[in-house]
Amino acid sequence: MSTENNLQQVTSEKTEFKREIGVFGGVSIIGGIMVGSGIFYLGSYVIERTGMNLGLSLICWIIGGLISLMGGLCYAELGSAMPRAGGRLLYLNEAYHPSVGFLAGFTDWLLGGPGSVAAIAIALPTALRFFIDINDTGIKVFAIVLIIGLTIYNCFGVKLASILQNVSMIAKLIPIVIIMCGALFLGKITPDLSLASASEAAAASGGNIITMIAFAVVASLWAYEGWTNLNTVAEEVKNPRKNLPLALIIGIGGITILYTLFNFSIFKVLTHEEITNMIGEGNFYLGTAVAKKLFGSAGAIIVTVGMVLAMFGSLNGLIMAQPRMYYAMAEEGHFFKSYKKLHPKYKVPTTAIIIQGVISIILVMSRNLDELTTLVVFTGMIFNFLTVLAVPICRKKFPNIERPYKVWIYPVSVIITALIFLGLVVNTFFDDPTSAMLGCIVPVIGVFFYIYFDKKLKKEEKR
Known part of the structure; x- marks a missing residue:
């Protein structure tokens, strides 16, 4: 259990960071x-995993959004009560034991953060293949240059990084909205959204409708991946007790609506046969086909600009947010001391930002996009499950701390969210055991690191 002094520290708004992020930020x-590259191609994976049933694919997008929103509400309660850098690492420390928080942070340090950065950095130049003749080596070189450039940029302070994030957010929504609204208003197809074929498709694949939905929802969750990152920069949010929950609710809720409408708009332009043929040929970029059909050659430019801006914003956001978790690990004594040093002028954890860039580059050179996305989503679900359960645990352990925001419909909402995350973890073990086992190896490695740093910390405390 946390000491009284430590509890006062994690619930305090006093900080060495600069609080420069508002609600819009x-x-x-x-x-x-x-909102990264996933909005343009992950819809194909969801459709494929639902046996090409369009109606069920939309339901899976809504389920993925609701899961993310319910998880976000849990994070909102924890973050408003403990507005410090580190996000779920901090909550897991307080609810369970510092070792649990460390394993979450270590997994993010070695795989989650750099893996997401690497995946998006690879996806961005891949989207440019329509205009540029670029081979796999060229894509990896492009990705590495992107990572290096944004890593350096983020070393110059959270204010600059936040400005770039705000600009890229607005810029990337423009082409997405053009395509979506064009499809909704100009599309002449009335899509068949009935669920009649779903059970037959599930039976044909040797499973049932529930496992098929779960497998498809996992694909949608990659598109929703990232909502946990705001909590890692809680120490740089203005008035975090109010603004953190507000931003989470607006952000996740709005994006759930955006994803569902965007995928429905595709069905207004492309026939079921066209969608099936494209996916069967390995062409997953349905949004590109819609834009071409609506706007001709200009449509290809619009969608490519949208994809590039979307992925650029995702990349910058990840490079900005993730290192704060590594900072928190070092701050509480279980990681390399250099990670807790803030730049004297820009007040950012420079070492953590740079090392994340290095690991990301290594992953770019060693893994492909599909492998990276599956690993990141799986490990994220494990620790999201534990973080959701941290809500009732912290309420019981620390009943007197200020909670400006509390989860809606408690405890039913928390129980349902936790069971969903657990079910998705178990389902992934059955559907993709190789990725699941690889995802479990990283926390196991983290145990040995924790033992090393814990022994080192105890020796220093005895001096």
Whole structure:
């Protein structure tokens, strides 16, 4: 259990960081990270995993959004009560034991953060293949240059990084809205959204409708991935007890609506046969096909600009947010001391930002996009499950701390959210055991690191 002094520290708003992120900035971080390349191609994976049933695919997008929103509400309660850098690492420390928080942070340090950065950095130049003849080596070189450039930029302070995030958020929504509104108003197809074929497709694949939905929801969750990152910069949010929950609710809720409408708009332009043929040929960029059909060659330019801006914003947001978790690990004594040093002028954890960039580059050179996305989503679900359960645990352990925001419909909402995350983790073990096992290896490695740093910390405390 935390000592009284430590509890006062994690619930205090006093900080060495600069609080320069407002509500719009918070929404931009969430939206900037969440709305990436996934909006343009992940719809195909969701459709494929629902047996090509369009209606069920939309339901899976809504379920993915509701899961993310319910998880976000849990994070909102924890973040408003403990407005410090580190996000879920901090909450897991307080609810369970510092070792649990460390394993979450270590997994993010070695895989989650750099893996997400690497995946998006690879996806961005891949989207440019329509205009540029670029091979796999060229894509990786492009990705590395992007990571280096944004890593350096983020070393010059959260204010500059937040400005870039705000601008990219607005800029990328423009082409997305053009495509979506064009499809909704100009599309002449009335899509068949009935669920009649879903059970047959599930039976044909040797499963049932529930497992099929769960498998499809996991694909949608990659598009929603990123809503947890605002809490990692809570120490740089203005009036975090009010603005943090507000930004989470607006950001996740708005993006759920955006994703569902965007995928429905695709069905207004492309026939079921066209969608099936494209996915069967390995062409997953349905949004590009819609834009071409509506606007001709100009449509291809619009969608490519949208994808590039979306991924650029996601990349910048991740590079900005994730290192604050590594900072928190070092601050509480279980990581390299250099990670807790803030730049004397810009007040950012420079070492953490730079090392994340280095690991991201290594992952770019060693993994492909599909492998990275599956690993990141799986490990994220494990720790999101534990973080959701931290809400009732912290209420019981610390009944007297100020909670400006409390989860809606408690405890039913928390129980349902936790069971969903647990179910998705178990389902992934059955559907993709290789990725699941690889995802579990990283926390196991983290145990040995924790033992090392814990022994080192105890020796220093004895001196």
